[in-house]
Amino acid sequence: MLALVTALLLLPAPATAQPASNRLVERMQAIDPATATPAACEERIAQAPALNGPDLFHASAICFHAGRLVEGSFLLNAGQTRSIADMALIVPATRADSEKQAELYGFIYFSAGGPGSDEVFRDPALRARFWRLYDAWSPAFGPAYDPGWNARRSPDAAAYRSAIAEISEGRRRQLNEIARLYADDAYYALHRRMQELQARTQGRYVEGTADYDLSRDLDRQMNERAVALGLRERASPPEPGDQSLPPMPPASPAADETVQPAASDPVSRRCAEMAERMTIAAESQIARVLVTVSPTWGVIWRADLTGGRDPAMRFTCSARTTASEPLGEGPGAIAPLPDRPPAASGTTLTVSATSPPAP
Numbered sequence: 001m002l003a004l005v006t007a008l009l010l011l012p013a014p015a016t017a018q019p020a021s022n023r024l025v026e027r028m029q030a031i032d033p034a035t036a037t038p039a040a041c042e043e044r045i046a047q048a049p050a051l052n053g054p055d056l057f058h059a060s061a062i063c064f065h066a067g068r069l070v071e072g073s074f075l076l077n078a079g080q081t082r083s084i085a086d087m088a089l090i091v092p093a094t095r096a097d098s099e100k101q102a103e104l105y106g107f108i109y110f111s112a113g114g115p116g117s118d119e120v121f122r123d124p125a126l127r128a129r130f131w132r133l134y135d136a137w138s139p140a141f142g143p144a145y146d147p148g149w150n151a152r153r154s155p156d157a158a159a160y161r162s163a164i165a166e167i168s169e170g171r172r173r174q175l176n177e178i179a180r181l182y183a184d185d186a187y188y189a190l191h192r193r194m195q196e197l198q199a200r201t202q203g204r205y206v207e208g209t210a211d212y213d214l215s216r217d218l219d220r221q222m223n224e225r226a227v228a229l230g231l232r233e234r235a236s237p238p239e240p241g242d243q244s245l246p247p248m249p250p251a252s253p254a255a256d257e258t259v260q261p262a263a264s265d266p267v268s269r270r271c272a273e274m275a276e277r278m279t280i281a282a283e284s285q286i287a288r289v290l291v292t293v294s295p296t297w298g299v300i301w302r303a304d305l306t307g308g309r310d311p312a313m314r315f316t317c318s319a320r321t322t323a324s325e326p327l328g329e330g331p332g333a334i335a336p337l338p339d340r341p342p343a344a345s346g347t348t349l350t351v352s353a354t355s356p357p358a359p
Contacts, residue, residue: 022103022106022107022110022111023103024054024057024103024104024107024111025107025111027054027058028057028058028061028111031058031061031062031065033065036061036062036063036065036066037066038066038067038068040062040066041059041062041063041066041068041071041072042071044059044062044063044071044075045059045063045071045074045075045133047059048074048075048078048137048139049137049138049139049140050140051078051082052082052086052145052146052147052148053079053080053082053083053086053104053147053148054079054083054104054107054148056075056076056078056079056082056083057075057076057079057083057107057112059075059079060072060073060074060075060076060079060112060116063075064117069116069117069119069120069126070117070120070126070129070130070133071133072116072117073115073116073117073120073121073130074116074130074133074134074137076112076114076115076116077115077116077134077171077175078134078137078139079112080108080112080113080171081139081164081167081168081171082139082164083104083105083108084167085160085163085164085167086101086104086147086148087101087104087105088163089154089155089159089160089163090147090149090151090153090154090155091151091152091153091154091273091276091277091280092149092150092151092152092277092280092281093149093150093151093152093280094150094280095280095281095282095283097149097150097151097280098149098277098280098281099281100148100149101148101149102281104148110203115174115175115178116130118182118188118191121175121178121179121182122179122182122183122188127179134168134172139164141157141160141161142157152280177231180229180231181225181226181229181231184225184229186225187222187225187226187229190218190221190222190225191222193218194215194218194219194222197211197214197215197218247321248316248318248321248322248323249294249296249297249300249316249318249321249323250316251302251314251316251323251325251334252314252334252335253290253292253300253302254294256294256295256296257292257293257294257300258292258293259290259291259292260291260292260293260299261291263291263299263301265299267298267299267301267317267318267319268291268299268301270317271301271303271315271317271318271322272289272301272303274315274317274322275301275303275305275315275317278305278313278315278324279305279308282305282308282309282310283307283308283309284305284306284307284308284309284310284313285305285306285307285308286303286304286305287303287304287305287306287307287312287336288303288304288336288337288338288339289301289302289303289337290302290303290337290338297318297319297320298318298319299318299319300316300317300318301316301317301318302314302315302316302317302337303315303337304327304336304337305324311326311327312326312327312336313325313326313327314326314327314334314337
């Protein structure tokens with residue numbers, strides 16, 4: 001699951017408010033209630049194994065319009081599961097395809113990331129019907145499958161099925177926790193107040209306002225209630241003198257790092273794919289790569305991304321973090337990586353924070 005979630009971090013972060021235009025939102029809003037009948041919902045249920053993420057979300061909206069809460073919730077969660085697998089595993093071919101993938105991510109983030117109908121997850125009988133549909137769903141995948149964008153590279157069927165199984169299991173854990181929280185009247189009352197606040201403000205809060213303070217207070221109370229129910233752990237304050245890691249590895253190699261040429265470890269492979277996706281989105285290229293091992297961070301994969309529409313960037317990636325920073329010149333700037341990294345494995349770098357290692 002970590003690799004799948006990390007892959008989604010390649011997509012542009014959503015803005016603080018819902019974008020003014022999203023074709024997926026517009027598609028949902030264009031549904032004619034007169035045609036969103038129970039029969040239309042049943043038709044979408046039968047088609048669910050073949051539908052991609054956007055089509056599953058559209059089918060979910062049809063079922064909700066038809067008053068079919070169980071079916072709408074199933075299709076919503078199937079859409080989330082299918083979309084996460086597609087975004088993580090199917091590499092877009094061009095910048096335009098990358099933008100379509102980012103649009104799907106933004107749609108889920110702002111409009112389609114919830115569990116579905118509260119009623120379904122508060123009622124054991126409705127919830128049992130939901131799980132029968134979700135557990136029986138087996139999304140089809142093959143050479144002709146279209147996720148909604150053109151693909152540069154796709155996984156094989158076995159890898160795709162494995163990802164779907166992993167994502168589905170994670171979603172099951174989340175939904176079971178949600179059901180337990182919704183079953184608690186105290187938590188559910190706080191949840192409803194938060195829903196009402198979000199509906200009234202469209203999720204936009206300005207620090208220092210009463211709505212902002214209320215949202216923070218409700219969130220605190222909900223977390224405390226979840227802790228009291230044994231469903232979450234209370235965050236522990238840092239121990240005195242705790243020397244935690246900095247938020248990410250340095251953009252320039254440190255003196256205690258050793259070079260690992262032609263690295264093929266899992267971290268390097270994942271980081272290389274992430275950099276590839278960034279170049280697709282920016283229409284740039286990977287100019288230079290340096291892989292090192294740090295006693296603090298383990299494998300660190302760095303690349304300079306140049307050309308395209310954006311300024312030249314240093315992409316720094318480890319097992320736990322990713323970061324992008326602009327390259328520059330002059331004192332304190334991030335200098336380019338060497339065109340030719342040292343050939344000997346285990347070479348210790350003797351560089352400053354602002355100078356590239358010698359080729």
